[in-house]
Amino acid sequence: MSTTEIKFGGFGGQGVILAGMIIGRAASIYDKNKFATLTQSFGPEARGSACSAQVIISNEKILFPYVTRPEILMLMSQEACNRFLPEAVDDATVIIENDLVRPRHLKPGMKVYGIPATRLAEELGRKMILNIVMVGFFTAMTGLVNREAVREAVQASVPHGTEEMNLKAFDRGYEYGIQLA
Amino acid sequence: MKADPKGVLTGAHFLDGDHACSEGALSAGCRFAAGYPITPSTEIVERIASRFPQVGGMFIQMEDEIASSIAIQGAVWGGAKAMTVTSGPGFSLMMEHIGFAAMLETPCVFVDVQRAGPSTGQPTLPGQADMMQARWGSHGDYEIIALCPNSPQECYDLTIRAFNLAEEYRVPVMIMMDECVGHMTEKVVIPSPEEIEITERRYTTAKLGEYRPYFTDGEMVPPIAKAGDGHRFHVTGLTHDERGYPVMSPEVQEKCVRRLVDKIRLNAERIISLEESETEGADVIVVSYGITSRVSVKAIEMARADGIKVGHLRLITAWPFPEKRIRELVGRTGAFIMPELNYGQMFFEMQRVIDGKAKSYLLPHGGGTVHKPEVIYRTIKEAALECRPQVEESAW
Amino acid sequence: MVNNNPVSDLLRTDRMPHIWCSGCGLGTTVNCFVRAAAGCGLPPDQITVVSGIGCTGRVAGYLKLDSFHTTHGRPIPFATGLKLANPRLKVVVYSGDGDLFAIGGNHFIHAARRNMDMTVICVNNFTYGMTGGQVTPTTPTGAIASTAPYGNTEDPFNLPYLADSAGAVYVARWTTFHVRQATKAMKEAIQKKGFSFVELVSPCPTLYGRRNRMGDGLDMMEGYKENSTIRNGADTRDVGMDISGKIVCGKFVDRERPSFLEQYNTRLAARLGPSYKNYEGVL
Structure with missing residues (x-):
């Protein structure tokens, strides 16, 4: 059985939940033989500065629905990093927005990959799509979900009329990751 | 009968349990919903509010859960398939109308996305402590049906089943979700309309002037009528005879309530x-x-x-x-x-x-x-x- | 006897005699109502009556129309669902002051605010009759009730003012003495599109009149005759009732405002464009 626990963190308005949705949708609908469960925090507590989505991806039916020890973290704000990094497993893969996050208290086994997603998004004309750049980067660095599956999920998840721009953002992030690797 | 294609979003979706429940209602032919916002069930009515006008349905946000739980029953007697949606505190307010639906034998669906209680409790976190309330919450003796989905896919599937059971037995059917199932997002496959079996409402075939609302003709569940069809019938929450007229005798009480209980108890093996x-x-x-x-x-x-x-x-x-x-x-x-x-x-x-x-x-x-x-x-x-x-x- | 009544087609004669006390005004209101229903131009199959609980709540059971005897205080939300499922129906809510304005008060103001297309008839006898004469939101200050044995210490609602300010498009008040006017008002209310409200002041000699030394039913009717004035178009703020027994009657409000469904369809058509089909019921 191969099950991966992932945590997406950032501040409200960055599209953190959407990023998680895209990965979950890609795995469970567009990839082959994968299951995904997404949970998120709700209520006034969830509207604060650190907002998160949790995704479990497995090649078997997922039973326990919550992420307890994330193995992959995608972090888009310092506060999310401070709050969620301590929950991670010792050898977690940590994917960060370079200009927004300075990882602290990293454990020796952790692998950190950074991308200046905000700048790349600005170069593409919309700062708003930094989450999709991050999703592209995430896809390249983790290899967890098939690239084409994530592209399809991006297309299915973003507002009508913005698909092209978002796919560009995805590709930009993905390519950045491939070059890094 | 097969599902009305208008309401069916055939395909694979990545949906949370709440939204899957809304889609289940749409597939089941529900075209009237009334509700009052309450965490963690609100997403169900939000999706319904957006989807219903596109398929000829009506959603109304009522002034409270008491109103919501009886507005749906008015809608049923007007010819709609209807449901209301809530969580613990709202479910408490709806109790009287669960008994009312049981007594009038109004087919309708109540969704309770259970959160941790008692009282306001933990609105955004799961609980399963309304299970006895679902069964016994209204005063008097009656039976209901309650379903417990454990995934968004089942929130969809069991919502359809809930509507079908409500029609078959003319009872209120509870969908006992919980916050975790309601808010978790997973793959939900919505079949094509031809693959979805829908139980139609069984209307009376009695001639005008001859319809008796609770005459069962030897069966357990009587056929129903709707307002405006010319039967000019009367129904009441009071203990009633076959004509629907109130009768204050122990004999009629026994006959009336016994059937409300027996129609579920004697069919339990088919329902379970x-x-x-x-x-x-x-x-x-x-x-x-x-x-x-x-x-x-x-x-x-x-x-x-x-x-x-x-x-x-x-x-x-x-x-x-x-x-x-x-x-x-x-x-x-x-x-x-x-x-x-x-x-x-x-x-x-x-x-x-x-x-x-x-x-x-x-x-x-x-x-x-x-x-x-x-x-x-x-x-x-x-x-x-x-x-x-x-x-x-x-x-x- | 009852079969010879010209409106017996609208009564469930198989349920007579009714349960109301002698001297009670409810029979009179029903008599007026069936005449209004028969004369309103709608086929009886299209008129549906919804009642709550209480003496007035029993009205639905005596009318040979599609009729629903619902729960205490909730005939208005039931009627809301019924109307919205099938807007071709004319839905009449027929209930008492306690049912509509104590336990059901919130539903009343919201239905009026929405301008939900229905007629609400309130038989106001200032008391809970079915349970034995308790104080209600319309009991005048100082009046005796079984739960206000030293006299009511609270101020009552002025129902026409409440209906008016909540948004009703038609508001009238008559007493059971004014049978012709009451009949006409109910007919107008039924014909009016939107939320219409008729208050019918009615005697409960058994539980209200007797306790407050108003005599029997006939004496109370005599009182209505002597103490009532007709002021059509009166400002509803000025028509509150008190222990003196003075009653201002008349048609106070008759105005136009888009009904719930008219407003709903207009807004949705504007937002959704030509793809939107006007909602005209679920069928």
Whole structure:
């Protein structure tokens, strides 16, 4: 059985939940033989500065629905990093927005990959799509979900009329990751 | 009858349980919903508010849950398939109208996305402590049906089933979701309309002037009429005779209420749906429902890896309770374990049925999250050891 | 006897005699109502009556129309669902002051605010009759009730003012003495599109009149005759009732405002464009 626990963190308005949705949708609908469960925090507590989505991806039916020890973290704000990094497993893969996050208290086994997603998004004309750049980067660095599956999920998840721009953002992030690797 | 294609979003979706429930209602032919916002059920009515106008349906946000729970019943008597949606505090306010629906035999659906209680409790976190309220919350004697989905896919599937059961038996049907299932997002496959079986409302064929609303013609469930069809019928929450007229005699009370109870009790085996795994020959059986059933399976897998013969019985219908099946298993199984997000509700129903003929273990939990599988696993081990003390623990 | 009544087609004669006390005004209001229903131009099959609980709540059961005897205080939300499922129906809510304005008060103001297309008839006898004469939101200050044995210490609602300010498009008040006017008002209310409200002041000699030394039913009718004035178009703020027994009657409000469904369809058509089909019921 191969099950991966992932945590997406950032501040409200960055599209953190959407990023998680895209990965979950890609795995469970567009990839082959994968299951995904997404949970998120709700209520006034969830509207604060650190907002998160949790995704479990497995090649078997997922039973326990919550992420307890994330193995992959995608972090888009310092506060999310401070709050969620301590929950991670010792050898977690940590994917960060370079200009927004300075990882602290990293454990020796952790692998950190950074991308200046905000700048790349600005170069593409919309700062708003930094989450999709991050999703592209995430896809390249983790290899967890098939690239084409994530592209399809991006297309299915973003507002009508913005698909092209978002796919560009995805590709930009993905390519950045491939070059890094 | 097949589903009306207008409401069916055929395809694979990544949906949370709340939204899946809305889609289930649309597929089932529900075209009227009334509700009042309450976490964690609000997403259901939000999606309905956006989707219904596009398929010829009507959603109205009422002034409270009391109004919502009776507006749907007015809509049913006007010809609609209807539901209301709420969570604990709102469910409490709806109780009188569950009894009203039972008494008038109004087919309708109540969704309770359970959160941790009592009172305001933890609005954004799961609980399973409304299970007895669903069964007994309204005064007087009556029967209802309650379904417990454990995934967004089942939120979709069981919402359709709830509407079908409501029509078949003319009862209020409760969908007892929980915050975890309501807010978790997973793949939900919506079939094509031809693959969705819908139970049509059975309207009277009586000639005008001859319709008696509660004349069953030897069956358990009478045909219904709707306002405006010319039957000029009367229905009331008072104890009534076949004509629907109030009668204050013990004989009519007996006849009226007996049928409300019997139409479910005598059909229980047709209504009940269970999911079982390795229950035959099991030393221990975990009985669970809703989100807790998923955690239980994880614990069961751990115990089976140790060589323990443990079965799983999942209540897809919590009410009516599967008395017959549990009695069958009691003779062969030494212990029954029930984990639930309360301090004992369905457990005591199970214990009543076991009737001292096997051991029973309650795994209570106040809610706010789900059980840790390890906790259930430990109890399975403990129960197995007590049932078969001759087997050394080290043998596992 | 009852079969010879010109409106017996609208009454469930198989349920007579009714349960109301002698001297009670409810029979009179029903008599007026069936005449209004028969004369309103709608086929009886299209008129549906919804009642709550109480003496007035029993009205639905005596009318040979599609009729619903619902729960205490909730006929208005039931009627809301019924109307929205099938807007071709004319839905009339017929209930008492306690049902509509104590336990059901919130539903009343919201239905009026929405301008939900229905007629609400309130038989106001200032008391809970079915349960034995308790104080209600319309009991005048100082009046004796079984739960106000030293006299009501609270101020009552002025129902026409409440209906008016909540948004009703038609508001009238008559007494059971004014049978012709009451009949006409109910007919107008039924014909009016939107939320219409008719208050019918009615005697409960058994539980209200007797306790407050108002005599029997006939004496109370005599009182209505002597103490009532007709002021059509009166400002509803000025028509509150008190222990003196003075009653201002008349048609106070008759105005136009888009009904719930008109407003709903207009807004949705504007937002959703030509793809939106006007909602005209679920069928």
